[in-house]
Amino acid sequence: MSSMPIATQPTLYRIHPASFRDGNGDGVGDAHGMLAALPYLKALSIDGLLLPQTLAPGAEATVTGEGLTLWYGDEANRVRNAVAPRRFAHGALALDVMPFSAEKLVAVLHARRTTLADSLWSTGDADQPRVVSRWGQGDLRSAAAFLTLLAMLPAPICLYQGEELGLPHAAGLQDPRGAQTPMPWHEAPEQVTAGEISWYQQVAIEHRALAISRQQHDSHSTLRYCQALLALRRSPLIQHGELNEVSQRDGVVRLLITHQDQCLEALINLQPYTQAAAPSEATLPLAWQHGAQQEGHQWVLAGFASAIFTRHVNCESRGVTHG
Missing domain, CATH: 3.20.20.80 (Glycosidases)
Incomplete structure (x- = not known):
């Protein structure tokens, strides 16, 4: 073989x-x-x-x-x-x-x-x-x-x-x-x-x-x-990146993955009810959302919803923030 x-x-x-x-x-x-x-x-x-x-x-x-x-x-x-x-x-x-x-x-x-x-x-x-x-x-x-x-x-x-x-x-x-x-x-x-x-x-x-x-x-x-x-x-960020930070607040998990000058940030609501959460920066390009809606600088995540952001700048390690 x-x-x-x-x-x-x-x-x-x-x-x-x-x-x-x-x-x-x-x-x-x-x-x-x-x-x-x-x-x-x-x-x-x-x-x-x-x-x-x-x-x-x-x-x-x-x-x-x-x-x-x-x-x-x-x-x-x-x-x-x-x-x-x-x-x-x-x-x-x-x-x-x-x-x-x-x-x-x-x-x-x-x-x-x-x-x-x-x-x-x-x-x-x-x-x-x-x-x-x-x-x-x-x-x-x-x-x-x-x-x-x-x-x-x-x-x-x-x-x-x-x-x-x-x-x-x-x-x-x-x-x-x-x-x-x-x-x-x-x-x-x-x-x-x-x-x-x-x-x-x-x-x-x-x-x-x-x-x-x-x-x-x-x-x-x-x-x-x-x-x-x-x-x-299959994106290079996940295939070649590292888990820079993982945190949670009230059941919303935040993953921060970095690769070279790129960063992926995922907010995942593991609770059955709606919660508001904000990424580490106020304005981020949205790469993916499922049951999430932006309201100002926050994202309202329905039960078990998620939002994923990417950017080409230095990533900072911060916990999930809620409004």
Whole structure:
């Protein structure tokens, strides 16, 4: 297998094979189903796949031939690239912040600020409740906020399958099964083929309205939001920048990322209610906003909303200010 270039700060996608996609009609996810989903993953701006076990050589070649790298997890909770020597441990983001609070989250990031890129950061996996339910208390709006927080980190990150859809934990199932239900590829039974019926019948009822077939055509969906967000993540500021400062006030997290003479400042409201916050300078070029509106020198952030600013001047480290 030939060596392939790896993104400086890659975005990986963690797959639980049995519940990702069925390729042969037996109702269980398999390698054929995963390979059929590669165009979907590439449209997400995913750089590589994180799998619990190795693929057959032919399947590996298909994945890498599509420009994606392969990473494998081991029992020591480390991640290794299938080709390059780079390794890193799982990040502590999902594990150390329980029960969730913005203060604890900021403390974890601040403590690891200078070594952020040494770990793979994630907010979910197959063995714990989905982040929308675990951190967002089931509020579907929270998916966008946690995706924004993760995507803005200048470090390797990993999405767990379904996070890009904003899936909540499947109701009525004991952990970890609620995070391992089949991916909702189709919303309605008339959309599936005969070979997909068994799979569709296993999809959690509450996940069907969040199916890929529906979200792909909704410009305001979590999936479309995630696609745009991960494309933004490929900017040099995030790929080559450093986390200069992280702070929070009343649940609004502020990230300050610097690279050469450029600066990115993100304000992310991790609360379900509206809050006003101001960036470190009164007038900044807006690069991104989701549920945010400017009022004077402040930005009013709806519940779980965010605003991202960039500028080409020296960045100053200041905490989030509120009006």
